[in-house]
Amino acid sequence: MNLAFLGIQGSGKGTQAGLLKKKYGFEHVNIGELLRSHMARKTLLGLKITSYMEQGDLVPDNYIFTVLEDKLHKNSHGLIFDGFPRTINQAEYMEEKIPVAYAVFFDLDDKIAIERITSRRVCSNCGRVYNLILNPPKEDMKCDHCGGQLIQRNDDHEAAIKRRLNIFHNRTKPVIAFFEERDCLIKIDASQSPEQIHKILIKEINLEK
Numbered sequence: 001m002n003l004a005f006l007g008i009q010g011s012g013k014g015t016q017a018g019l020l021k022k023k024y025g026f027e028h029v030n031i032g033e034l035l036r037s038h039m040a041r042k043t044l045l046g047l048k049i050t051s052y053m054e055q056g057d058l059v060p061d062n063y064i065f066t067v068l069e070d071k072l073h074k075n076s077h078g079l080i081f082d083g084f085p086r087t088i089n090q091a092e093y094m095e096e097k098i099p100v101a102y103a104v105f106f107d108l109d110d111k112i113a114i115e116r117i118t119s120r121r122v123c124s125n126c127g128r129v130y131n132l133i134l135n136p137p138k139e140d141m142k143c144d145h146c147g148g149q150l151i152q153r154n155d156d157h158e159a160a161i162k163r164r165l166n167i168f169h170n171r172t173k174p175v176i177a178f179f180e181e182r183d184c185l186i187k188i189d190a191s192q193s194p195e196q197i198h199k200i201l202i203k204e205i206n207l208e209k
């Protein structure tokens, strides 16, 4: 079963994908992370997408599809697309190439999202995500897991956050309607705790045992 996770930054898509991966063996396809890895490795694609990413703009579809191609040939029994599709064009691509059983919309108020994103820090070594208020590291600005330095993502500054929220409302909201029309949309109130959301999610997608 393939799933698409939709929602503004800070709505907990990555956390929920991580929980499903651990418990049920889904593969977590985190588009933002795949793009950041190209930037870190300074690949040709990485150099081309840097300015879009840092300003909080959408990366053009042709680059997104190139990154995804790699994943589509894998013989996996369940993929979770985290942050894809974000445009109608991407949703149509998904419908044709990698249909999903459900699209899950993690619905969160912009104000709460901004608070969550500005207190988000990531480990510069292993990529683990922390929240300085809800889930702080044990030692000041050091990763509990590997001891790496915690840093703020380059696109987690105010201007880029606002831009990403605008893009979500203008370009990604129609994608939610797209899945609703096809009767495969699950909408979840993302202001709840990760544990509550996880319980609702496994019930909605029939993974409860």
Ligand code: AMP
Residues within 6 Å of the ligand: 009, 031, 032, 033, 035, 052, 053, 054, 056, 057, 058, 059, 060, 064, 082, 083, 084, 085, 086, 087, 090, 155, 164
């Ligand atoms: P995220 O890690 O999901 O917050 O994504 C970080 C950035 O990657 C976004 O602000 C975009 O610049 C880019 N990005 C991620 N997913 C997509 C997508 N589906 N389409 C276009 N750009 C994307």
